[in-house]
Amino acid sequence: MMNSPKAIFSWSGGKDSAYCLQKVLNEQTFDVAYLLTTVNDKFHRISMHGVREALLEKQAESIGIPLLKVTVSEGTNQEYEKQMEAILIKAKSEGIQHVIFGDIFLEDLRVYREKNLAKIGMQGVFPLWKMDTAMLIRDFVNMQFKTVLSCTNDAYLGEEWVGREVDKTFIDQLPVNVDPCGENGEFHSFCYDGPLFKKKIAFSVGEKVYKPLEIKSQDMDNLSIQTITKGFWYCDLIPII
Numbered sequence: 161m162m163n164s165p166k167a168i169f170s171w172s173g174g175k176d177s178a179y180c181l182q183k184v185l186n187e188q189t190f191d192v193a194y195l196l197t198t199v200n201d202k203f204h205r206i207s208m209h210g211v212r213e214a215l216l217e218k219q220a221e222s223i224g225i226p227l228l229k230v231t232v233s234e235g236t237n238q239e240y241e242k243q244m245e246a247i248l249i250k251a252k253s254e255g256i257q258h259v260i261f262g263d264i265f266l267e268d269l270r271v272y273r274e275k276n277l278a279k280i281g282m283q284g285v286f287p288l289w290k291m292d293t294a295m296l297i298r299d300f301v302n303m304q305f306k307t308v309l310s311c312t313n314d315a316y317l318g319e320e321w322v323g324r325e326v327d328k329t330f331i332d333q334l335p336v337n338v339d340p341c342g343e344n345g346e347f348h349s350f351c352y353d354g355p356l357f358k359k360k361i362a363f364s365v366g367e368k369v370y371k372p373l374e375i376k377s378q379d380m381d382n383l384s385i386q387t388i389t390k391g392f393w394y395c396d397l398i399p400i401i
Contacts, residue, residue, distance in 0.1 A: 164191040167258040171195035175307045178351040179300045180262035194228045201231040209348040210311050210394040222357040261283045264343050279366030291340040315389040316346040323365050323395035366396035
């Protein structure tokens, strides 16, 4: 990848990110210089996914790519955009022009990302764009990736789903109104093993917590939340040292 352009990879810690990063590394189209993740500074967890920051750091260590964090505390669009812009401007000064995302079909989210990148003269790359999500999730499982649900939207999936392993049984049992990859915000996940990782991430499944939806602002990773959402189930994943 000596002649490939350097890029930042927007890393959520979940299955789509893992699948997308593996695809990018296999194709060698870009030299991925950093993983970039938004973290809540108050709770030290990945925004929206609810996964502990310590597990995020273990992922980056196992993958072998340096991690950059966008830290937010207020949860507003303005704060998110300001913090993200500062990180990306610094990366641009290192000669990085591209940011890679694992988004699949949410048009409004892609437009939002591209609009903000254009402000600072950077470009978005979307390797999974318009891929068939049913095919993608089955390919993900067949590639021996391992992931569990860290969060579910109660408009689609209840408490019994959070903490479940994503496998063939999981795929077959998903309700018909749930996208196989959770692309509409139905669920979020934590990827802990697979071809991307040098070492499996060790963790235990802790308590399940329900949090009612707070209408503060639209979350940038979940622009299409439906109004029928009352809240989210989170499963605490605890690092094993």
